[in-house]
Amino acid sequence: MTVSDDVLRPVRIAAQGAADKLGHNIVAFDVSEQLAITDVFLIASANTERQVGAIVDGVEEALLKHGYKALRREGDRENRWVLLDYVDFVVHVQHSEERTLYSLERLWKDCPQIPLDLDLPPAADPSDDEQ
Known part of the structure; x- marks a missing residue:
């Protein structure tokens, strides 16, 4: 089974929402063959709890603009690993340390990665700080 366009559309909206807030290492995996409860895991990282x-x-704001509302939100008390459950896809936003520790990519390495085609913000130029 492959993931339908009806699921990929909001996944890409969520990924872009994460990128717009400077999330990094944003990846999505098609887990539909391995799990009956969801089709896609979207993972993004940040270096601080505030981020x-x-x-x-x-992510929530971007998806709400298109009529998608999370069924469940978990882990936002400490902002180390927040999970947003949209039924057909699950968004994991992890602090970089949790991302390294739990290594979801390793767990789902046999699942196909989904191309996201993100419009990434330009990288900060270190020379801008010197002016």
Whole structure:
């Protein structure tokens, strides 16, 4: 089974929402063959708890504009690993340390990665700080 366009559309909206809030290492996996409860895992990282919260808010706002509302939100008390459950897909926003520790990519390495085609913000130029 492959993931339908009806699922991929909001996954890509969520991924772009994470990228717009400077989430990094944004990847999506088609887990539909391995799990009966969801089709896609979207994973994004941040270096601070505050940034994790900002990314989560950005994902939710981007999806709400298109009529998608999370069924469940977990882990936002400490903002180390927040999970947004949209039934057909699940968004994991992890602090970089949790991302390294739990290594979801390793767990789902046999699942196909989904191309996201993100419009990434330009990288900060270190020379801008010197002016």
